[in-house]
Amino acid sequence: MSHLEQMPLTIERGTIQSGSFSLGYSIEGAGTPVLVIGSAVYYPRVFSQDLRRSLKLIFADHRGFAPSSGEENPDYSLERVLADIDLVRSRLGLDKIVILGHSGHGYMALEYAKAYPQHVSHVVMLATGPSHSAAHMAVLERSWQEAACPERKARLDADMATLGAAIAATPERRFIAYCVKMGARSWFDHTFDAGPLWDGVHVNMPLFDFMWGEVFRDIDIAKGLDKLNAPVFLGLGRFDYLVAPSPTWDAYRPHFHDLTVRIFDKSSHTPQFEESDVFDSELLGWLSSRQ
Known part of the structure; x- marks a missing residue:
């Protein structure tokens, strides 16, 4: 065991103010800085401790997860979210970063790299489809109907039967x-209970309604890719039935200067948690090969 492996991992937490929003962050580990967009409460729970021994993971809220002192008609635009990400980067004294986004946050990571290329060395997108358009969602539904086993479908039916009551109990946490x-x-x-991963996570539903319901529905990720030189790692789960399946990416591959796609065989929507050892090895190997 190396000296680094024996050292306790340090954690630095704090908040950065953006208007009325208090953006929380948690800096964990040592090594190349990786800014993980999303919730500074949820995302530390789904990346391995081992990865923190090779990378400095900076988990940062966007304003969809950040407490607010109250503001009438707050700005929930993608541009504002990207500006907040850059604010966090700047306040933490980071110059070049690896930008990482999971699920819908993958769009934020990619669009940040396009908007602020001088500060991005690598882009990591995990469990992200090309968009949430009707066409891509139709491919997703066909994949679910044709590939999901009966046990999965039965479990979904049972959980959907109780979704309405769960939303009615706490509508502000419907996401x-x-x-x-x-x-x-x-x-x-498919029997895994993800509830504990969400304990203590604050959500601002208007952002999710707008971003996931409209922005990611209409997004054209090919736009601006001709000017993006940073290498991109796209990690997908073979059993992911939340986003459009991997073949829907085929039309977009030629637009990337440097795209690596890795499909994780025993994962669904969160390969960094479900296959952490394999994921860590693949990500670190890719980063090393793209120095």
Whole structure:
């Protein structure tokens, strides 16, 4: 065991103010800085401790997960979210970063790299489809109907029967209720209860309604890729039934200067958690090969 492996991992937490929003962050580990977009409460729970011995993981809220002092008609645009990400980067004294986004946050990571290329060395997108358009969602539904086993479908039916009551109980947390109840579509082990991963996570539903319901529905990720030189790693789970399946990426591959696609065989929507050893090895190997 190396000296580094024996050292306790340090954690630095704090907040950065952006208007009325308090963006939380948690800096964990040592090595190349990787800015993980999303919730500074949820995302530390789904990346391995071992990865923190090779990378400095900076988990940062966007304003969809950040407490607010109250603001009438707050700005939930993608451009504002990207500016907040850059604010976090700047306040933490980071110059070049690896930008990482999981699920819908993969779009944020890619669009940040396009908007602020001088600060991005690598882009990592995990469990992200090309868009949430009707066409891509139709391919997803066909994949679910044709490939999902009866046990998965039965579990989903049972969980969907209780989704309405869960949302009615805490409507302000309906995004979380939806994520938990969609477990049969989002975990390799379709019986896995993701509820504890969401404990203590704050959500601002207007951002999710707008971003996931409109922005990611209409997004054209090919736009601006001709000017993006940073290498991109796309990690997908073979059993992911939340986003459009991997073949839908084929039309977009030629637009990337340097795209690596890795499909994880025993994962669904969160390969960094479901196959952490394999994921860590693949990500670190890719980063090393793209120095």
